Amino acid sequence: MAHRKTAPLTPRHAGSRDISLTIPVAPEMEIVATAQAAALGEYLGMSRDKIDEVRLALVEACINAFEHAQTRDERLHLTFRMGREDEGADWLEIEVLDQGKGFDHLRIEPPTPEQTFQGKRKRGWGLQIIRSLMDSVQISSGDWGTRIVMRKYK
Amino acid sequence: MAHRKTAPLTPRHAGSRDISLTIPVAPEMEIVATAQAAALGEYLGMSRDKIDEVRLALVEACINAFEHAQTRDERLHLTFRMGREDEGADWLEIEVLDQGKGFDHLRIEPPTPEQTFQGKRKRGWGLQIIRSLMDSVQISSGDWGTRIVMRKYK
Amino acid sequence: MSDACKVSAQRRGDVAVLWTDGYINNQGGEEIAREAYKQLDSGARALVMNLEKTRIVNSIGISILIEVLERVMDRKGLLAFCGLTPTIDKTFRIMGLAQYASIYPTEEEALQAVSARV
């Protein structure tokens, strides 16, 4: 594992306004998780299309953990945070934490449509989609697992 | 407090299929919680009306904790479980746990419509509504807080 | 917050129709009460509340609706509900609101019934 770090296994800064959701690693649980994202997006008054973008990014983060992480606890830990910039822009932040094997995200090559269409490998788009749909994305990973923190402005 | 018990402060039997949700004690967070209940009801294929019953029962349990519990951690801990009886009936169970001051639920007098209409006190219906809308309800409370476990069959 | 209940109203002679949209909690209930009292104060003798765009009324919301109903009854007016989901209907029955107010399936039926009585 390239990024060995001390394992921050609890959510980054568990503020009292955070909402935490733990789901089992099981098919379609990612859709159950999106219900929470949608409810908070609505709470903030986000548009339906932006909520869909957040939901898809969250789906991709969840299925990555389901497919690749081999989590030790067979659970996925989500934290939802809402906040407002000084200039007044509301945001919704979602942290997806798995206690899995981790990966070196800097060494993941971004896929191209050409490769996807010519080649046998059609996968590898999850992180790309997350980055395109969210306003900011931070990934940290190590042998403690993987944490993705992604934010969308209203 | 009438019911002093050793404090079971973690969810009863945290099975790996459980979904846990922690929300802050704050206005309208109960509605955010109902999104989770609705998503799981839909996952089980529950009818829209039954899902509404579960949502309202959950709202009542949440606002009770918000209003009365004086939680030490300013958070409410929800656990969602799904299961199937031997005869094949699916159910959704929701546990609402607060770390508040507790109350003696056996000494709560059920309200009547007559009292409600004649008298000054119009409140006091929350637990009654929960019991009417859910198929089974268990309450335990002590100075560790209050736990309501309620189940609805599909 | 998009969950906040929106209330609108329209006057049809002696009858005021109120429409709600969204979750009726304490704020939603107070919003409805404010509009209801405004209508009563400006001469409405009957209120029809159409809740078809509301899926949840919590017990605090209902307790406020009961206060509105008492105020209407004090003034010898009428209050009718319509457009209730089965769950809201059930809750109104549990709390006894259904004993003192009338409930109709549709706005049309509610309007007809109260218009015949004011």
Added chain:
Amino acid sequence: MSDACKVSAQRRGDVAVLWTDGYINNQGGEEIAREAYKQLDSGARALVMNLEKTRIVNSIGISILIEVLERVMDRKGLLAFCGLTPTIDKTFRIMGLAQYASIYPTEEEALQAVSARV
């Protein structure tokens, strides 16, 4: 599970229209592929996929749709999408599906366009 994607289809001459309803993940994608191949095998030369009742297609679902598109292109057939939400449209563009398949706002426009070309 109500989230599972439902797929239905109807044949209009050389063109088969497929409608999806719900979340398109691996199972949903495979459901669509099965129906698409059935239509191609029974002589359809163009497919129109109407996704207006789908709000989420995940990357696995899209990868399966790309396989369907390749199979259609191998047979010199046509594939058109319609009824995409802005988010699905965006994702199709990111993954390049939009470069190889055509996307139309409505089913009518999609049908017109492919019918003119088969």
